[in-house]
Amino acid sequence: MSRRKTVFPLCFLLCVSAALLVAEPNAERLFREVEALDYQSQSLQSIKSAYDKLDDGIARDAQQARTDMLEAREKGDLAAYWEAYARYEKLKTFRMKGEESNLLLGRIMAESEPKKGEYATWLHQRSDSYNPLLTLDFSSQGENFPYRYRQQIQRAPLSEVTLPDYTQLRTNSSQVGLLKGWGLTPDDLTYTAGETIQMPYTNQTLYAIWSTGVRFVGETRDTLYEDVEVGEEVVVPTPSTSDSSAVFVGWYDRGTNTLLTDRETYTVEGKGALFEPLWKSLKIPEVAPLYYPSGALPKRTQLGVGFLMQNTGTIDLKGLEATLHSDSPYVTMLVDSLILGSLSSGRYATNNSRFATTGLLAIRGGYNTFRFVIDDAAPSGSVIEFELTVSDSQDQSWSLPVSFSVE
Numbered sequence: 001m002s003r004r005k006t007v008f009p010l011c012f013l014l015c016v017s018a019a020l021l022v023a024e025p026n027a028e029r030l031f032r033e034v035e036a037l038d039y040q041s042q043s044l045q046s047i048k049s050a051y052d053k054l055d056d057g058i059a060r061d062a063q064q065a066r067t068d069m070l071e072a073r074e075k076g077d078l079a080a081y082w083e084a085y086a087r088y089e090k091l092k093t094f095r096m097k098g099e100e101s102n103l104l105l106g107r108i109m110a111e112s113e114p115k116k117g118e119y120a121t122w123l124h125q126r127s128d129s130y131n132p133l134l135t136l137d138f139s140s141q142g143e144n145f146p147y148r149y150r151q152q153i154q155r156a157p158l159s160e161v162t163l164p165d166y167t168q169l170r171t172n173s174s175q176v177g178l179l180k181g182w183g184l185t186p187d188d189l190t191y192t193a194g195e196t197i198q199m200p201y202t203n204q205t206l207y208a209i210w211s212t213g214v215r216f217v218g219e220t221r222d223t224l225y226e227d228v229e230v231g232e233e234v235v236v237p238t239p240s241t242s243d244s245s246a247v248f249v250g251w252y253d254r255g256t257n258t259l260l261t262d263r264e265t266y267t268v269e270g271k272g273a274l275f276e277p278l279w280k281s282l283k284i285p286e287v288a289p290l291y292y293p294s295g296a297l298p299k300r301t302q303l304g305v306g307f308l309m310q311n312t313g314t315i316d317l318k319g320l321e322a323t324l325h326s327d328s329p330y331v332t333m334l335v336d337s338l339i340l341g342s343l344s345s346g347r348y349a350t351n352n353s354r355f356a357t358t359g360l361l362a363i364r365g366g367y368n369t370f371r372f373v374i375d376d377a378a379p380s381g382s383v384i385e386f387e388l389t390v391s392d393s394q395d396q397s398w399s400l401p402v403s404f405s406v407e
Helices: 002-023 026-035 044-075 078-093 098-108 115-126
Strands: 133-137 150-154 160-162 178-183 196-198 204-211 213-217 222-226 233-235 247-253 258-260 265-267 272-280 282-289 302-311 317-325 331-335 337-343 348-350 370-374 383-391 397-405
Touching: 026 044, 044 078, 044 098, 044 115, 098 115, 258 272, 282 383, 282 397, 302 317, 302 337, 302 383, 317 370
Parallel strands: 133 204, 213 272
Antiparallel strands: 133 150, 160 196, 178 204, 213 222, 233 265, 247 258, 247 272, 282 302, 302 348, 302 370, 317 337, 317 383, 331 370, 383 397
């Protein structure tokens, strides 16, 4: 009997202790522990471990609160639902404070790599106050104007950032010059334009470094004339492209809206210019008959043919028209010309699509399609040759041979 009297009180105490532990949410206890940390003397690893435990506790308590809310809703217990909801919302307050974040950042910056990067990445994920900011200052002082523009980038430390180059700019090169790169000071080049760098640990500003010059940027050749002066003449290079269907329109400077055509030299104005080649180019990826296979077109039937086109040039094409021609004596054309309208650079369209898109389109629908009839005298299995031509309002044209077989 004496042994039973000893066991029962012990079990009772264990049960009471367990109940007390369950009564207090785990995350709240862990949060009190991280608040009591000494951010000056304790090791960064011990502090990180404490916060990692807190994150785990928050995740468990959040899941329990969601479960309790669901059960309370199913039972119709409104009081229990709002109690669980209050617990869930309170978890959002268990965050690192700005003062603690700043103390940790100061200690992290004293670490050597790779620990510095590891702790900084962890702090960015854990703290709402640590968000390094990279400011790009494009400012330039011209003779008759001040150019002021700033761009700010906010990302995780050590993440990749590609600095702007001429392709992201819409500046007047004759006034501000050419973007050479970026500097930690307004006068010294630290990074070249377009270079990819790592996001800094702390707030930093990079200053645009501008230089005088004339640049001709082509697909296969980049010609740069540096330190030019007003009135100086530079040779206009001959552009080249791998696109065999492209037609050169001229060298274009977007900043000053200057177009160079059939010129061997350019006279420098202001601080310079940035010229890019303008190309007209049209591809026809697909031509297909409607509803019938191209290898077995029926005779004595009105047939429709549509096509897909893509503007692969650098400028918009306007006033587009298409014609379909055949010298075959077995073909009678009913509709041999189509009005297509305009097609923006980089876009796809069919002969009758309502809108141009950035992706491929299906050829379909009888509206605005070529129409023809194959004579009954055409030999079965014979191939009939066509030529599809698309031209713009300036009489530039692109042709494609097309062939279909008779059923």
